[in-house]
Amino acid sequence: MNIRFESVVPHPLKEVSFQDNSIWNNNFSLNKEERVVLNATSGKGKTTFTHLLAGIRNDYDGNIILDNENTRSYSLEKWTLLRKSVLSFVFQDLQLFQDLTVNENLTLKNKLTQHKSETMLREELAFLGLENKWNEKVAHLSMGQQQRIAIIRSLAQPFQWIILDEPFSHLDNHNAQLALDLIEKNCTANQGGYIITTLDHDSALHPSKELFL
Amino acid sequence: MIRKILFEHQNKLQLIIAFFGALLGLLFLQLSFHYLIRIIEFGDGEESLQRNALIVQKKVTNFSSTALSKNNFSSSEINYLQKQGYITEVAPIKNNNFGVSLQTDSELVPYFRSDIFVQAIPSDFLNIVDENWNWNEDDEHVPIILPRDFLVMLNTFASAKGIPQVSEDLAKSIGFKFTLYNDENKAWKKVKIIGFTSQVSSILVPDSFMEYGNMHFSTGGEAKITQVMVNLKDGTFGEFEQLMKERSLEGKESEMIVGKLKSIATLLFSVLLGVACFVIGLSGLLFIQYNQLILAKNEYTITTLLRIGYHPKAITKAVSVYFIRLFFILLVSSSALFLISKRMLDYQLLKAGISISTSYSIVSFLGVIAALFLYTFFTHWSAQKEVYVKR
Numbered sequence: 001m002n003i004r005f006e007s008v009v010p011h012p013l014k015e016v017s018f019q020d021n022s023i024w025n026n027n028f029s030l031n032k033e034e035r036v037v038l039n040a041t042s043g044k045g046k047t048t049f050t051h052l053l054a055g056i057r058n059d060y061d062g063n064i065i066l067d068n069e070n071t072r073s074y075s076l077e078k079w080t081l082l083r084k085s086v087l088s089f090v091f092q093d094l095q096l097f098q099d100l101t102v103n104e105n106l107t108l109k110n111k112l113t114q115h116k117s118e119t120m121l122r123e124e125l126a127f128l129g130l131e132n133k134w135n136e137k138v139a140h141l142s143m144g145q146q147q148r149i150a151i152i153r154s155l156a157q158p159f160q161w162i163i164l165d166e167p168f169s170h171l172d173n174h175n176a177q178l179a180l181d182l183i184e185k186n187c188t189a190n191q192g193g194y195i196i197t198t199l200d201h202d203s204a205l206h207p208s209k210e211l212f213l
Numbered sequence: 214m215i216r217k218i219l220f221e222h223q224n225k226l227q228l229i230i231a232f233f234g235a236l237l238g239l240l241f242l243q244l245s246f247h248y249l250i251r252i253i254e255f256g257d258g259e260e261s262l263q264r265n266a267l268i269v270q271k272k273v274t275n276f277s278s279t280a281l282s283k284n285n286f287s288s289s290e291i292n293y294l295q296k297q298g299y300i301t302e303v304a305p306i307k308n309n310n311f312g313v314s315l316q317t318d319s320e321l322v323p324y325f326r327s328d329i330f331v332q333a334i335p336s337d338f339l340n341i342v343d344e345n346w347n348w349n350e351d352d353e354h355v356p357i358i359l360p361r362d363f364l365v366m367l368n369t370f371a372s373a374k375g376i377p378q379v380s381e382d383l384a385k386s387i388g389f390k391f392t393l394y395n396d397e398n399k400a401w402k403k404v405k406i407i408g409f410t411s412q413v414s415s416i417l418v419p420d421s422f423m424e425y426g427n428m429h430f431s432t433g434g435e436a437k438i439t440q441v442m443v444n445l446k447d448g449t450f451g452e453f454e455q456l457m458k459e460r461s462l463e464g465k466e467s468e469m470i471v472g473k474l475k476s477i478a479t480l481l482f483s484v485l486l487g488v489a490c491f492v493i494g495l496s497g498l499l500f501i502q503y504n505q506l507i508l509a510k511n512e513y514t515i516t517t518l519l520r521i522g523y524h525p526k527a528i529t530k531a532v533s534v535y536f537i538r539l540f541f542i543l544l545v546s547s548s549a550l551f552l553i554s555k556r557m558l559d560y561q562l563l564k565a566g567i568s569i570s571t572s573y574s575i576v577s578f579l580g581v582i583a584a585l586f587l588y589t590f591f592t593h594w595s596a597q598k599e600v601y602v603k604r
Contacts, residue, residue: 054520056604076525076601084522095517097218108214109521157522 001067001086001160003030003053008062010048021212023049025062030195030209032160033187037207038197044213046197047092050165053195054089055079084113088159090167094150098139102130105138106153113157124152128178143170151179155186162187163195180205215518215531219511227506231499232543235588238496239547239581241489244554246577249482251569252475253447265445266338267453268306268413272461285437290460294441297456299449305438307333307423311430312395315416318388318403323374325367331357332415333423334442345407348419354405355391358417359384361409381409395430448479493584497591504532504592508599516603525600532596533589540585547581 009025018024023038024045030036040046051057052064055074064071066082074082083089096105106121116124125131128148138146147170154162162183168176187194196205271284286305294303309331316326336346339358348355361381368378379387384406391402402422410417445453450473457463508515518528552573559571 056520058604076519076604079604080519080522080524083520084524089520091520095520097514097517099222100218104214111214112522153521 001032003161004028004063004065006063006065008052008060008064010045010052010057011059011061012048013045014061019212023211023213028211030161030193032193033191034193034209035187035205035207036193036195036209036211037205038195038211038213039200040197040213041199046213047165049213050089050091050163050197053161053163054083054087054091085158086160088154088157088162090147090150090154090162090164092165092169094146096138096146096150096153099137101135101137102133102141102149103135105149106156109153110156115157116155121152121156124155124182127182128152129175144172144175147171148175148179151183155182159190160192161195162192165197166199167196169199215523215528216535218514218518219507219531220535223507223510227499227503228539231496231503232539234492234496234499235543236547236550238489238492239543239584240550240554241485242493242580242584243547243551243577244558245482245486245489246580247551247555247574248558249479249486250574250576252478252482254570265301265447266412267443267445267464268440269443269457269462269464270440272463285439286441291438291441294443294456297453299446299452300443301446302337302444304335304338304442306440306442307420307427308437308439309423309426311393311426311432313426313430314392314394315389315404316392318390322371322379322387323376325370330415331418331423331426332413332440333418333420335420338442338444339408346419348422348425350425354403355418355422356407357389357404358408358410358413359406360414360416361411362414363416364409393426393430395432398430400430448476448483450476497584497588500536500588501591501595504536504595505599508532508596512603515600519600519603525597525603528600529593529596532600533593536592537589540588544581544585548578551577 004027005023006027007025008023013024016024018026020026038046038049048057052060055071058072097108100108102125107118110116110121122131122134125134128151130145130148133141133145133149138149141149147167151164151167154164164183168179171179183194186192195211196207198205271286273284291303291305294300312328313331314326314328317324339346345356364379364381364384367384371378387406389404389406391404393400393402443453454473515528519525555571555573559569562569
């Protein structure tokens with residue numbers, strides 16, 4: 001799936017003037033299987049960008065085109081179908097169910113997509129150093145552990161794009177690298193690309209394209 | 214799993230109140246529906262005249278006895294009755310203006326003969342299929358409806374003769390015949406009993422036979438209308454009774470009492486039905502409110518489910534299935550309570566000498582199904598409304 005932004009300006013940023021290379025009020029395209037990094041400081045609209053792509057917000061001017069289709073025409077049903085099998089997300093607030101266990105959080109998603117076996121999910125947990133957290137309530141985990149659970153959950157579905165909003169903000173370099181390796185592996189397996197938003201330039205990331213705000 | 218996330222750890226007090234409210238409402242609904250039907254049907258089956266049919270005549274006074282006032286109905290008086298909203302039909306009862314006697318016509322029963330009085334009423338007032346209440350000159354038998362008092366008299370006669378008494382069914386197979394006569398002519402017609410009545414004291418014959426008799430065997434004089442038959446709407450006996458008082462009319466005392474009791478019971482059960490509908494409506498609102506409360510409390514859960522790819526229909530379905538299960542429990546428990554209550558009430562009625570049909574009326578069950586269907590529809594609709602506004 002190709003993504004195209006045409007002069008998109010979120011309403012809250014209407015009065016702001018943008019740089020020439022900003023994604024806002026400009027035209028740009030993201031082609032399938034690209035590795036994209038969106039680098040910006042706080043308050044520039046990284047989460048807004050993620051939410052626009054997820055169809056959570058529609059308070060913007062301009063057009064967002066997915067494979068030649070304007071997303072303004074999408075219904076809630078269409079968005080949920082995309083979120084199930086085409087676009088995967090790790091939101092900044094992670095959107096985990098705090099009262100459920102790690103197992104239940106992952107199974108809830110995987111039951112919907114039937115994408116991975118329990119063994120595969122357990123292997124991914126082990127890869128990110130969380131093998132003993134399977135039956136732990138998410139509320140009892142640290143933010144860094146929760147981020148890794150959210151990443152594994154987002155990989156429990158087929159996708160053409162995975163969009164991650166500051167996914168490593170609570171991870172040390174070692175764990176961030178492991179998480180990135182896992183994302184890369186799944187992107188290759190799904191023939192998909194990723195878009196990662198970060199606060200600072202991360203040396204571990206080797207994007208094919210960089211976006212700015 | 215979705216149901217678990219949405220409904221676990223929720224305060225269920227409101228749901229419990231709604232459940233018991235609905236349980237009571239559905240119980241009242243079934244009871245009132247069931248007994249309303251039974252009261253309305255009361256007397257059906259064994260009576261040849263329709264259940265709300267009444268025969269009325271003018272009160273006999275000293276003036277009418279001395280012919281100072283008329284006891285017959287004029288056409289304007291019949292029209293006046295017809296115009297009353299609670300009267301569905303009025304018809305004059307025709308009397309015979311010819312000599313007629315009834316006698317047995319079978320070797321199985323001893324000879325019996327009596328001069329009688331016959332009357333004709335339209336088939337609309339009878340619980341008898343039209344084609345059975347028809348007579349042509351060429352027909353072998355004249356169909357008649359016999360007053361039960363007449364059968365009692367016949368059985369008294371049979372006892373006196375030392376022969377077995379006859380039941381209503383047996384009486385229908387015994388041969389009888391009419392002798393029609395006036396000063397010049399005489400003729401015999403075979404008759405067949407096709408039903409019985411407790412409301413009329415004379416033998417009822419089809420209109421066509423009455424016309425035939427009056428035409429060929431008339432004894433002279435004018436055939437006056439001294440009685441009319443009215444069909445009332447269910448539960449309107451009180452209004453008709455008022456009219457009877459105003460117009461100095463009277464009916465058969467036993468029928469009047471039954472009609473009055475039926476009207477009172479219909480009113481009582483109608484009030485109960487109204488209360489039931491009110492309680493059911495109130496409980497339904499509580500269910501919808503609880504549903505909305507759950508969905509409002511679960512706003513984060515619902516948006517998260519939508520954001521990880523759950524279809525909105527899957528969420529509304531989970532909510533609906535939760536309530537459908539609850540409504541099924543309501544259906545079973547209210548029906549069980551109804552059966553217990555019905556058993557107790559039927560027993561009490563029987564003890565009081567009121568024999569009504571004890572069979573289960575399917576309409577009352579359908580009433581509950583309809584109420585629960587409405588509950589399901591509105592909870593599903595309100596869930597859909599809440600989920601689809603989220604993104």
